[in-house]
Amino acid sequence: MTTSSNVSDSLQIEPSLPTKKTVLGPSILLAAVSLSGVLPLISPQAQAEDAPEKAEFSSKYLRYRDSQPGLNRLTVNSPSIALSVPIAGVWSIDAGLVADQVSGASPRYHTVISSASKMSDSRRAADVKLHRYFERVKLSAGVAYSTEHDYDSTAISLNASIASDDNNTTWNFGLGSAKDKITATGRRLNEERRGSDFLIGVSQVLSPQDIAQISLTHTNAHGYFSDAYKSLDIRPRERQQTALNLKYHHYFPEADGSLRLNYRHYQDSFGIRSHTINIDYAQTLSAGWTITPTLRLYSQSAADFYFDPVYTILYIPVGYKIGGTQFISEDQRMSAFGGRSFGVKLSKQLDQHWQIDASLEQYRQRSDWTFFKNRRPQLAPLDASILQVGLRYRF
Template sequence: MQLINKKLSFSASLALATSTLLGANTQVNAEEGWQADSAVLIYNENNGRVSAIEPAVNLRRTYEDESSINLRVVYDALTGASPNGAASASVAQTFTSASGSAAQTANAQAMTSSSGSTSRQVTPSPNVNTIVTHSYDDDDDDDEGEGHSTTYTIAPSDIPLDPSFEDSRTTVSLGWTKPLEDNYTVNLGGSYSTEGDFTSFSVNGAVAKDFNQKSTTLSAGLNLEFDTVTPNGGLPDPLTSYATRNTIGESDSKNVVDTIVGLTQVINRRWITQFNISLSQSSGHHSDPYKILTVADQGNLITDPENAGNYLYLFESRPDNRQKLSLYWQNKFAIMSNNVLDLSYRYMTDDWGINSHTVDATFHWQLSDSFYLEPHARYYEQTAADFYTPFLSLGDDVVINSGAITALVDYASSDPRLGAFSANTYGLKMGFPLSDTRELSLSVETYQQQDKNIRKEVAAGSHLDGQSQFAELSANWVQLGYSVRW
């Protein structure tokens, strides 16, 4: 919304590496002095789900030698209800959560992919040698969340939502850009993010080289991220009883290595194109400690043999490694004198079985010196992870012998972010330049998911018969921004 420059970035991985890398070249053309960009994002999911307030400040100082430093501070405060992973059923279900949180749901992705940070539209010209882009994933799955122990009952046919979702995060990032001899530019940076049960630290570096009188730019970047998760109640033992809650420790870690290579080309005075290839390799803890799965027998909920009086739910399990490959292509076209059409396409594939396509379009329409409009449309679609399932089936996925529960699968998750879905984002930004150095803006966006999963069969008349098997998300957000240079 990582904005969903989005979300002013709920993740400090490839999005940070990409923005740092591509931002390196734009600083060369910046005017000497200070620039401050501030924004407040108000986000709300429909049906009483997560709400968020996110203020952000970005401060940049550009020097006479065209080097610059950049400081960014973001604070997120989220409350509401979030899917816990259990399946909707025709009977009431009661849950007792250790944390009252279900981690960061697709809401954050929506935020981080459609709202969040702001960027200036720049009319392409022979002197502009880069395109500023933002990278975001709807399938992102950081383990985040914090709340209070609580017992709650879900009415028949309702989506199981943990009503005590509560989280806050502070992120601080710092970057330094320096033009060198022979048309090289280097960029170094780092970021630190902290919340109740999750911390993240990253460092990144990038180098860019201009050719052909600065009409061609080759660039490469590297981002290293180190995450630690300390869930409330401890780390649950994957694919074991939710009611029993066996733990395997208090904390775990995940490391991410992101690399990106890019080519930017000025085609003519009205057209700039950019192509990036990026690879992300993560290892360590990927499971969401607050997500569970229903175990059903022919579509009927069954009693937990290890904890009588409770239906049987198991904690999810995800692989310890994940590799993503992304291809990104962006074009900016100057139309007439002051208007810009921005079109981009992104393809992502990973070794979990997820393939995604993103098409994004923004049009900067300069109506006068003191007013412009930016309509925005985005379409996203992804396939499901190989281990995604709306629930586990007794006999096929789980067996019970003499009261002992044994999973027959190594990995399983019902997290909607790992399912197959499409999503549409529509928005409008209104900009009000107050002077040559000050600007006020207001953005309004809406996001809607659509279920694309193949429905899992259940017996007629069973608890899961006719019930929703995917928790679709719809959300709206408003962002107010103000920038000033001096």
């Protein structure tokens, strides 16, 4: 598993975590490659799994590009490798490495092209997880580390999955903790942020063709959340985040296909609320091929301290008192907006050892697509594309 493996199978469009300079505009990329520095510490399991019988090596490559009218913004190239090895029939270990190269234009004040500047960055990350399997219980412990020239993050996690006697019900529990160190190029900054997560969830087999899952996660974080590379960006030093996730999977035996539905509700102490709906259908084809089209809809409200793109001189928002103590952010990702994502994934099982896959996703973000009442003046649209290719070998 790579550092982003908890979300890479189903890219979540979710509020950007306002870390460091937060160079990546749309939040979909933060979920895809975890460049925010806040790692996905805990994740629900579909069931209390049996110990794996075979080792597995996988390699993936992700390429991301986004743009706004008049400006080609960011390009990200992110190769990764992962290895999973069973040990003595009751243990397994997962390890992953990922390297991200980012180049392009830094985020602007709202959508003013003149405020964008050229930038480049890179990240290296690694994680290791150890699993212990019992008759109806799986225990996991993990550690992860990510480093950039102005940002370091260390995280640990503990997970437990407990199945009922008939294996139809599985309870999932998780705890996580992260510590981030934040600096900034060109200014004196030496900040920290600490966070802790917990998760509780349950998966239920409803029939031979149906399974449902509900999970609740909560994050409590303290420290530096402002954008170190914006002069007018002062955010609270505490953030509470809560997310409710509902999943339903149905298998069609006649068609040999699976429908997967996912709804996510998110809210935090910054005042952001969001809804995410994800629909995909995996259809088995002949000769070992599988095709999976995906549709994702997202809508969020603005943060309480977000200021509209209406300025006085020097790009100072109307209503902001210079020298005051009020919180403020002109970050477009803190505004109210909606996103729509369309994608397709193709995979092929070559033989009992090898599998290949490729996916392409197109993302569109517009301020007038939000469902919430605190709709802001329209900002420039953002478009993004995400290409992934992967190779897996089991032995």
